Amino acid sequence: MNSNAFFGILRQTGAAHEATPEAATAASATGERQEGRWRVLPLEGTFEIVYEDSRGAWSTRRVEARELKLGPGRTLLGGIDRGRGGYRGFRADRIRRLTDPASTTRIEAGILDWLLARAEAQRRERAAQIRALSARRRPVKTRAGPREVAA
Numbered sequence: 001m002n003s004n005a006f007f008g009i010l011r012q013t014g015a016a017h018e019a020t021p022e023a024a025t026a027a028s029a030t031g032e033r034q035e036g037r038w039r040v041l042p043l044e045g046t047f048e049i050v051y052e053d054s055r056g057a058w059s060t061r062r063v064e065a066r067e068l069k070l071g072p073g074r075t076l077l078g079g080i081d082r083g084r085g086g087y088r089g090f091r092a093d094r095i096r097r098l099t100d101p102a103s104t105t106r107i108e109a110g111i112l113d114w115l116l117a118r119a120e121a122q123r124r125e126r127a128a129q130i131r132a133l134s135a136r137r138r139p140v141k142t143r144a145g146p147r148e149v150a151a
Contacts, residue, residue: 032123038071041119042126049077050097051090058096063088068119075112 031042043065052058065079069089076089092112099106107114 031126038069041068042122043068043115043119044122045100045102048099048101049090049095052094052096068115077115
């Protein structure tokens, strides 16, 4: 299942991305982390999913997404299952339909690719926010000397 081209790109950029201390700091600031052999990408949103359990029974779940876990041989959507009252991990290959009520997006094919693209877009947004905040806090040089810029 994890053999699509997107995972190859993630592995290549992840290995190069983690090589420098600055990259590791940026990854931690955006919430991305490594848990053993699992790469964890933060993911936000409330989704309604149609999920097939291990016995083949289908159910509809409302999930407040927290993360996307990319691991050996499988990918999990982790979040709070509102109907069952707790944190659950849902195998991406068993999600038959995903609906995003906020954008009225309904997906029945390519769900994993859509989730990865959404996690990447949210990562970029967080990185841009971090850059904007750090730019506001940089000292401004004047003839009198450096001083802090009030935010």
